[in-house]
Amino acid sequence: MSLTYVTAKEAAALVNHNDNVGFSGFTHAGCPKVVPVEIAKRAEEEHAKGNPFKIGMFTGASTGDSIDGSLARANAVKFRTPYQTNKDMRNAINAVEHDPIQYFDMHLSQVAQEIRYGFLGGVDVAVVEACEVTESGEIVPTSGVGIMPTICRLAKKVIVELNDKVPAKMRGVHDLYELQDPPKRRHINIFEVQNRIGLEYVKVDPSKIYVVRTSEENEGSGFAPVDEITAKIGENVANFFVSELKKGNIPPTFLPIQSGVGNIANAVLASMAQNKDIPRFEVYTEVIQDAVLDMMQKGHISFASGCSLTLSNEAMDRFYRDLDFFKNKLVLRPSEISNNPGLVRRLGVIGINTALEADIFGNVNSTHVMGNMMMNGIGGSGDFTRSAYISIFVTPSTAKNGMISAIVPKVAHEDHSEHSVKVIVSEYGVADLRGKGTYARAEEIIENCAHPDYRPLLRDYLNLSKKGHTPQNLYACYDFHKAFLETGSMLNADFSKYKK
Amino acid sequence: MSLTYVTAKEAAALVNHNDNVGFSGFTHAGCPKVVPVEIAKRAEEEHAKGNPFKIGMFTGASTGDSIDGSLARANAVKFRTPYQTNKDMRNAINAVEHDPIQYFDMHLSQVAQEIRYGFLGGVDVAVVEACEVTESGEIVPTSGVGIMPTICRLAKKVIVELNDKVPAKMRGVHDLYELQDPPKRRHINIFEVQNRIGLEYVKVDPSKIYVVRTSEENEGSGFAPVDEITAKIGENVANFFVSELKKGNIPPTFLPIQSGVGNIANAVLASMAQNKDIPRFEVYTEVIQDAVLDMMQKGHISFASGCSLTLSNEAMDRFYRDLDFFKNKLVLRPSEISNNPGLVRRLGVIGINTALEADIFGNVNSTHVMGNMMMNGIGGSGDFTRSAYISIFVTPSTAKNGMISAIVPKVAHEDHSEHSVKVIVSEYGVADLRGKGTYARAEEIIENCAHPDYRPLLRDYLNLSKKGHTPQNLYACYDFHKAFLETGSMLNADFSKYKK
Structure with missing residues (x-):
């Protein structure tokens, strides 16, 4: 059976309002880059027609601007978990409105299991980046994994961005294994850092795969020099x-x-x-x-x-x-x-x-x-x-x-x-x-x-209240922060006013 | 080789000023009850002579009054970890003086390993309760274990309170196993709640055992009826x-x-x-x-x-x-x-x-x-x-x-x-x-x-500051606590003063 190839726009049309979408990757690495932008466009088109269009977003960690930036700017996010570093997504999360994006900030190791346990709702669509996808349904990730095995298995549709900028020789770098669920599960068979316990690919029913060919650069930026x-x-x-x-x-x-x-x-x-x-x-x-x-x-x-x-x-x-x-x-x-x-x-x-x-x-x-x-x-x-x-x-x-x-x-x-x-x-x-x-x-x-x-200021604070195992003073404990908010510098905190 | 039997007072004489002492048990259960009281007496005698006498205390969790109460009242504690529920110990920990007892409040699962890793100082003496002790050095705990395997192995002297009120038939209730340390340690072989991986006893070199015969009741109190x-x-x-x-x-x-x-x-x-x-x-x-x-x-x-x-x-x-x-x-x-x-x-x-x-x-x-x-x-x-x-x-x-x-x-x-x-x-x-x-x-x-x-008060607080993912207000966040401290009731908190 041959795989279904689609354009990014056609792939985005597979995503519906209210769907929960899982994305591969961890930081910008291994994230899809083209389809999320098209989903954002679709949201804007639907919004322009007066239709609602928002998706729930599961990721491994933060993503590139193509995912978090595009979807936040398009006001296309129902909920977002577990982590983000994107300016536009952050602004939306901190907006004056009451939590327009339901953001829940989770321990990253818990995301895949809580999806499996059913605590966070189902996964409708997975959008993943790959350097190889085979007709038998083997999908090889690129430079980041995240929650890819879990979302690929659970999603009804798996959209694969096949990125030809990533060498197919990446196959073999990954060790992909999905944990069993309790009760009575076995231990994870890793005893040394280099132990491998899984496969080189994620395998799913090829009939649910939609492949989008891409040719996208890594979204990495440089590091500031060590100062x-x-x-x-x-x-x-x-x-x-x-x-x-x-x-x-x-x-x-x-x-x-x-x-x-x-x-x-x-x-x-x-x-x-x-x-x-x-x-x-x-x-x-x-x-x-x-x-x-x-x-x-x-x-x-x-x-x-x-x-x-x-x-x-x-x-x-x-x-x-x-x-x-x-x-x-x-x-x-x-x-x-x-x-x-x-x-x-x-x-x-x-x-x-x-x-x-x-x-x-x-x-x-x-x-x-x-x-x-x-x-x-x-x-x-x-x-x-x-x-x-x-x-x-x-x-x-x-x-x-x-x-x-x-x-x-x-x-x-x-x-x-x-x-x-x-x-x-x-x-x-x-x-x-x-x-x-x-x-x-x-x-x-x-x-x-x-x-x-x-x-000296911190010593002043420590000596303010001498009673209790932890001499915290609920009147003065945020004076550093208040000084910054009021005067622009924590150095203006002054604990002398509390002394009798 | 036959075991060394001593009185509680003789056993307490084995403990020196500045020693770190580990006690068996978890809550009052399985704690020694006689020797710690004698250690406290010894501390008071030394203090009366003008000599310093304080010990460091490692336990599984809280203990009975014989341990935490006696030693706190005798002012005989250099440090205490990881947990306590005793009134006199608590008062000492919260005293006006700066931390007269260095109390460090630890996750209980970490105590044994941090002792082994060397982070907390050595264990000079272990004082443990047992229902059986053999000439080959097998020590069978009573109703609580705590950190017993680790302190018995590491201590130079092991004082065993052999309590005849606890039936020797308790042998077989315990599963005693001490974890290996990293690197390259194996998994813990427990996959079901009932799995057993260790021994019925802790075994140490019998030449370091000092046995004190006791006949002590369980220090348990009843539970308040369900209201x-x-x-x-x-x-x-x-x-x-x-x-x-x-x-x-x-x-x-x-x-x-x-x-x-x-x-x-x-x-x-x-x-x-x-x-x-x-x-x-x-x-x-x-x-x-x-x-x-x-x-x-x-x-x-x-x-x-x-x-x-x-x-x-x-x-x-x-x-x-x-x-x-x-x-x-x-x-x-x-x-x-x-x-x-x-x-x-x-x-x-x-x-x-x-x-x-x-x-x-x-x-x-x-x-x-x-x-x-x-x-x-x-x-x-x-x-x-x-x-x-x-x-x-x-x-x-x-x-x-x-x-x-x-x-x-x-x-x-x-x-x-x-x-x-x-x-x-x-x-x-x-x-x-x-x-x-x-x-x-x-x-x-x-x-x-x-x-x-x-x-209504909590809703008032939630609506005070509308900006930010978590609308915490550092000026008002402890007004519940301040109202209690000032008026005796959190109900007197009033957020209307912050509204413009």
């Missing part, structure tokens, strides 16, 4: 690891590293490469960025397991060129496996994630600016933090030219609790919270991580 | 389960249940037993309470896995009497296995825990009254909540005769984030947060769970 502050954060993390190795807290063969998304994560890995006392290590993470590629080529990283290759276009080209080198040193998995808390714990993964702000007691905000505006979402940070061998959060001590302190009396929104956050690192140093009481933790964070300009 | 409110909460949970079964969200064979500690947990189980539409089920939990025993005898529960038998003395006697009946329907495991998040996820455990307060966006406070006073600790609630098939929090809608609302604008301390909390249940109803955006979640919680007297 002095991110370099110093990286160095502090690397030195912390060396000290843990010396104490025997980390085994001499080291442990797999997870590192979050963005420039700081890149800088941390670069510092680890530069440090002679850190042995070659493995990566068990969600997003494989440029630094990992460099370090694999230089021999600092022996193997990388992730959910996506989130690379700059330059690095993506390099990857394709050297595919034979990378192919047996790297595996891309579905997000429910790349981010699986049980595996993170079993493998002893060390988690390194970025905090938006942390408080002096060790609670971390990863999502909300000033407590109300959604930035991106929790992403995989909770999947790793709660289960990691050591959970580290990194952050520059200040933002907005020093007007915002990343270390505050109380986080304005909390995504990771003091119980799960073990180490905080800024460019000033390392706060090691393990085995410490409240005041000792506060001292570590203030003296080692806060910017020196903010330390 | 109208807890009964209604139980009924709401049971009805929610029936509705999930009908939708196919829970498989017809049901899933293992975890239920927290205390009267509400007991009431929830009792309601499940009364509901004809809920099939016989299994329990995978930390604490096995009276209700579980009743339901096993009546056939509602087919098997129970836990870390302790936290029973009233009446139920404990019943258990001992019918040991042959219970022995193949029940297993007691170390806390790193009873609470293991990887197993909780694999088995599809449904978690039911009690909230101190929840906010209208679905964040939960389990630990701190008014944000600063430590109640008990997070206990195992995080181990289960973050990994459960469905995570449920239960709470009466109000406390203190209605002066405190359990549903607040913003929790004063956060232990479980909106990302992990899926369902909230009060005596008024069920808020199902799955797949809902912020405002829809707030509406579910306010209209279904809050006390009707508080609903």
